Each structure stands twice: as C-alpha cells, then as structure tokens.
Amino acid sequence: MLELRNVSAGYGNIQVLHNLDLVINSGEIITLIGANGAGKSTTLMAISGIVPVRSGKILFEGEPIHKISPEKLVAMGICQVPEGRHIFPALTVQENLDMGAFLRNDKDGIKDDLDYVFSLFPILAERRNQDGGTLSGGEQQMLAMSRALMARPKLLLLDEPSMGLAPLIIKQIFGIVRKINKDHNTTIFLVEQNANQALHIADRGYVIENGVITISDSAENLLKNQDVQKAYLGI
Amino acid sequence: MDYFIELLFGGLTRGSIYALIALGYTMVYGIIGLINFAHGEIYMIGAFTSFIIATVLSIYGFPLLAIVVIAGLAATVWSSAYGFTVEKLAYRPLRKAPRLAPLISAIGMSIFLQNYVLLAQTSDFLPFPALIPEFAFMEPVAHIVGSSDLVILITTTLVMIGLTFLIKFTKIGKAMRATAQDKTMAVLVGINVDRVISATFIIGSALAAIGGLLIASHIGQINFYIGFIAGIKAFTAAVLGGVGSIPGAVLGSLVLGLTESFATGYVSSDYEDVFAFSLLVLILIFKPSGLLGKAETKKV
Ligand SMILES: Nc1ncnc2c1ncn2[C@@H]1O[C@H](COP(=O)(O)OP(=O)(O)OP(=O)(O)O)[C@@H](O)[C@H]1O
Ligand SMILES: [Mg+2]
Numbered sequence: 011m012l013e014l015r016n017v018s019a020g021y022g023n024i025q026v027l028h029n030l031d032l033v034i035n036s037g038e039i040i041t042l043i044g045a046n047g048a049g050k051s052t053t054l055m056a057i058s059g060i061v062p063v064r065s066g067k068i069l070f071e072g073e074p075i076h077k078i079s080p081e082k083l084v085a086m087g088i089c090q091v092p093e094g095r096h097i098f099p100a101l102t103v104q105e106n107l108d109m110g111a112f113l114r115n116d117k118d119g120i121k122d123d124l125d126y127v128f129s130l131f132p133i134l135a136e137r138r139n140q141d142g143g144t145l146s147g148g149e150q151q152m153l154a155m156s157r158a159l160m161a162r163p164k165l166l167l168l169d170e171p172s173m174g175l176a177p178l179i180i181k182q183i184f185g186i187v188r189k190i191n192k193d194h195n196t197t198i199f200l201v202e203q204n205a206n207q208a209l210h211i212a213d214r215g216y217v218i219e220n221g222v223i224t225i226s227d228s229a230e231n232l233l234k235n236q237d238v239q240k241a242y243l244g245i
Numbered sequence: 246m247d248y249f250i251e252l253l254f255g256g257l258t259r260g261s262i263y264a265l266i267a268l269g270y271t272m273v274y275g276i277i278g279l280i281n282f283a284h285g286e287i288y289m290i291g292a293f294t295s296f297i298i299a300t301v302l303s304i305y306g307f308p309l310l311a312i313v314v315i316a317g318l319a320a321t322v323w324s325s326a327y328g329f330t331v332e333k334l335a336y337r338p339l340r341k342a343p344r345l346a347p348l349i350s351a352i353g354m355s356i357f358l359q360n361y362v363l364l365a366q367t368s369d370f371l372p373f374p375a376l377i378p379e380f381a382f383m384e385p386v387a388h389i390v391g392s393s394d395l396v397i398l399i400t401t402t403l404v405m406i407g408l409t410f411l412i413k414f415t416k417i418g419k420a421m422r423a424t425a426q427d428k429t430m431a432v433l434v435g436i437n438v439d440r441v442i443s444a445t446f447i448i449g450s451a452l453a454a455i456g457g458l459l460i461a462s463h464i465g466q467i468n469f470y471i472g473f474i475a476g477i478k479a480f481t482a483a484v485l486g487g488v489g490s491i492p493g494a495v496l497g498s499l500v501l502g503l504t505e506s507f508a509t510g511y512v513s514s515d516y517e518d519v520f521a522f523s524l525l526v527l528i529l530i531f532k533p534s535g536l537l538g539k540a541e542t543k544k545v
C-alpha cells in the first residue's frame with residue numbers, strides 16, 4: 011500500500027533521513043521504533059508531504075506521491091495524528107471532529123463515523139461542546155485519533171500516541187488502535203518509543219537509528235532480538 | 246444630557262467604522278501573524294469605488310436605494326479584488342521570508358495604491374454624494390442623532406452579526422479559526438491554507454469597503470489620503486482590543502471612538518488624537534496584549 015524507496019529528507023542544511031526503504035502492506039499494523047531524534051517524525055512528515063523528499067520515491071497504492079500537496083494526500087486517504095496531538099485548542103471537541111471531516115461532503119457517512127468514534131471513546135461524546143484545549147492529555151489523544159478517523163483514512167499514521175500518558179490509558183489507546191485496524195481494515199503505521207507495547211500489537215516493525223533503517227523484521231522476532239531488547243525494551 | 250447623548254452616538258458611529266476596518270487587521274494578523282499595512286488603502290479604494298459608481302448612477306437618475314446597494318456591492322467586490330491581489334503580490338511570495346520582508350512589501354503596496362489613486366483621480370477632496378437621506382421619523386431627535394449615524398450603527402451591527410455567524414458556523418469560518426490556531430494541523434486535516442488566507446483578505450477587504458462607503462457618505466468628502474489616517478486609527482483600535490482577537494477589535498474600536506468623541510466634545514477637537522493615543526499607551530502599559538488579547542502575541 012505504501013512504499014518508501016531510497017528516501018532522503020531533511021531540513022535546510024541538515025539531512026535527517028538517509029536512503030530509507032520501507033514497505034507497508036494493506037491491512038497491516040507496522041511500527042517504527044527509534045530513539046529521540048532518530049528521524050521518526052520526519053519520516054511521517056515526509057509521507058504526509060510536509061517535509062519535502064530530496065531524493066527517492068514514496069508510492070501509495072502504486073502511485074508516486076512525494077510531490078503531491080499535503081491536503082491532496084488527506085483526500086487520498088493518508089491521515090496523520092502528529093506528535094503532541096495538535097488539538098485545535100479553541101475549537102470545541104465537535105468542531106475538532108468536524109475539521110477531521112473537512113474534505114468530505116457525504117453527510118450520512120460523516121454521521122456514521124461520528125457515531126463510530128463516539129463508540130470508541132464515549133468520553134468525547136460527553137465533552138463534545140467543551141474546548142479541545144481543556145481536555146486532559148489522554149482525552150486529547152483520543153480526540154486527535156478520532157479527528158483523523160473522521161477523514162476515513164486508508165492509512166493512519168500515528169506519531170507516539172502513548173507519549174506522556176498513564177499506563178492504563180496507554181493500554182486502552184493501543185487496544186483501540188488494534189480495533190480500528192480490525193473494524194475497517196485500516197492500515198496503521200505506528201511510530202513509538204514505547205517499543206514493547208507497539209511490538210505487541212504490530213505485525214512487523216522497523217528500527218531507525220540516525221535516519222537509517224537498521225533492522226526490519228516481524229514483531230515477534232523483534233521482541234526476541236537481543237539488540238532490540240537491549241536498546242528499546244530495557245531488558 | 247442631550248449633548249452627552251450626542252457625543253455618545255457620535256463616538257459609537259466612529260467606533261463602528263473603525264471596527265469595520267480593524268476587523269481586517271485583526272483577522273489577517275490572526276491567520277498569518279502579520280499586519281497588513283495596505284489595509285487602509287483597501288478601505289480608501291472602497292470609498293473611491295462607491296464614489297465613482299454613486300456619482301455615475303445619480304447622473305442617470307437612479308433611485309437612492311438602488312445607488313446605495315449597487316455602489317456598496319461594487320465597492321465590496323472591487324476592494325476584495327484588491328485585497329486578494331495585495332496578498333498574492335506582497336505576502337504570498339514572501340511566506341517563508343523573515344517577518345520584516347512582507348511588512349516592507351506591504352508598505353510598498355500601500356504607497357503604490359495611494360499614489361495610483363492620486364494620479365488616477367486628484368489630490369483634492371472630492372465631494373461625496375449624500376447616500377443616506379434624512380429620515381422623517383428621525384426629525385424630533387435629529388439635533389442629537391443624525392440619520393446617517395443610525396444607518397451606520399444598524400449596518401455595522403448587521404455586518405458584525407453576519408461575520409460572527411460566518412466565523413462560528415460555516416466551513417470556511419471554522420477553517421479560518423483552525424488555521425489561526427495551528428497551521429500545521431490545519432494542513433494535516435486537508436485545509437488549503439493558501440485559500441484560507443485569501444479568503445481572510447477578501448472578507449477583511451469587503452468589511453473595509455463597507456466602512457469606506459459609510460464614512461464617505463457620512464463625512465461628505467474623500468481623497469486619496471483617507472486610508473492612511475483611518476488605517477492608523479483602526480490599527481490602533483485593533484491593538485487596543487488585542488490584535489488577533491475579533492471581539493477585541495470591535496471593543497477596541499468602540500472604546501477609541503468614544504474616547505475621541507468625548508475628548509472632542511468636552512475638551513477640544515485639537516486633542517482628539519492626543520487622547521486616543523494616550524489611551525493606547527496606557528492600555529499597552531498595563532495590559533500589553535490589549536483588552537481581549539492573548540498574552541503571548543509576537544511583536545511586530
Ligand atoms: N523543523 C526542524 N528543523 C530543523 N531540524 C529539525 C526539525 N525537526 C526535526 N529536526 C531534527 O531532525 C532530527 C530528527 O527529528 P525527528 O523529530 O524526526 O526525530 P524523532 O525520531 O521523531 O524524535 P522524538 O522521539 O524525539 O520525537 C533531529 O535531529 C531534529 O533535531
Ligand atoms: Mg518525533
């Protein structure tokens with residue numbers, strides 16, 4: 011479904027990603043793990059068209075997309091929940107969700123998806139007229155994911171959804187990531203530092219170090235991999 | 246007491262005109278974080294457009310109401326086209342440049358537009374046709390509140406209600422708020438930020454054009470320089486209220502209009518500006534972000 015071929019990208023004079031190769035098949039949950047500053051968010055921003063690709067190709071359903079504008083990528087079904095959630099603070103919960111469906115006009119479909127996200131996160135239904143900025147961290151993460159789901163994505167990019175959350179909430183969020191994947195066959199690309207949890211729900215995983223993919227394997231094997239255990243699982 | 250009420254209405258009228266212009270400053274600042282220094286000229290062009298249309302139509306003997314409506318529409322459309330163009334030429338190419346660059350190009354745009362109108366028209370004050378008649382029912386209070394004050398207040402109120410509705414409930418309004426709050430995220434939900442910025446310039450320009458028509462008809466004369474003065478006053482009002490805040494722009498404008506009106510009425514018209522700017526300085530000392538502004542606004 012998504013393929014990065016030899017992708018390099020960066021900011022100004024700094025090159026962050028070096029010849030990245032990565033494949034995500036339809037319906038999979040793929041995780042990308044790496045330390046601070048390894049280039050995880052940059053990878054997602056390159057896929058979303060925010061950080062320009064300097065060389066190499068990104069293909070989505072066989073089409074090259076690395077020159078397509080970010081808003082067209084959303085229309086094509088690639089949606090990102092960025093690191094730090096980026097809730098619109100002075101928009102209500104409902105308005106944040108409306109923004110997720112910004113490019114859609116199918117009223118009935120939008121209504122169905124609204125019911126769906128409220129079934130995933132009933133707390134959001136209770137808070138729907140409250141400003142996004144007043145929600146707790148966990149609620150903001152739920153809202154950010156719901157907002158992305160309102161676009162009915164084919165590929166959902168999640169950047170460190172567990173960041174700063176209590177273990178119980180993290181467990182709930184990861185459970186829902188899996189449920190989203192099952193319910194709509196939504197392909198998921200999950201960036202995490204919380205490697206243990208991520209590998210437990212993922213099919214396959216990649217490890218990124220200093221902008222280079224160093225390991226790629228099934229989630230099962232990565233959990234058993236000694237290097238991964240030492241560096242990312244704290245074993 | 247009559248005199249007080251007269252000054253009160255005079256101040257509110259002034260304030261509503263400032264508000265129509267100040268909204269353009271504040272909305273643009275809210276979205277791109279920059280002051281549109283050519284905004285006063287957009288208002289001036291609105292006044293000139295309605296002047297030209299109104300003069301021509303009255304030669305052909307159109308009824309007054311038709312003149313007002315057609316001149317108003319023409320001014321709104323024409324000013325919006327200018328606002329759209331200013332953004333395209335002076336701001337868009339400099340989107341990633343240091344903050345000073347677009348400010349300078351906008352000042353250049355403002356000087357260009359002033360001189361363009363100066364050359365195309367004249368440097369003299371032109372008599373603006375009285376578009377607002379003296380209503381018979383206003384006769385008993387006409388010495389306190391003029392018909393044109395009343396029309397300006399009602400029109401501005403309706404425009405504000407319309408604008409509030411637009412920003413609160415329409416798709417473009419929500420997209421404008423979202424873009425103002427978090428541009429990266431706006432892009433990530435599929436909002437075309439360039440289009441939102443254009444829409445903001447267009448809406449601000451349309452409001453300024455309505456202000457241009459109303460004030461020109463109220464005062465009865467215009468020239469190429471009115472945009473500069475009105476622009477500075479409206480800018481002051483926007484800063485007073487907290488630049489970037491829409492209710493702030495309205496509040497700041499009314500406070501400024503009332504201050505000027507009372508200062509003129511009770512002290513002397515020579516001190517009108519002294520009071521206006523002293524008020525600004527005082528408010529900025531005690532509340533640097535303006536009356537309703539958020540604390541962390543960047544300085545221009
Ligand atoms: N906007 C930017 N401008 C310049 N350099 C940047 C920018 N964003 C990130 N970088 C640099 O790019 C490198 C990779 O950053 P990136 O955000 O992709 O890392 P990450 O793997 O997501 O880290 P974290 O786990 O801390 O989120 C870092 O060295 C960072 O300093
Ligand atoms: Mg990151």
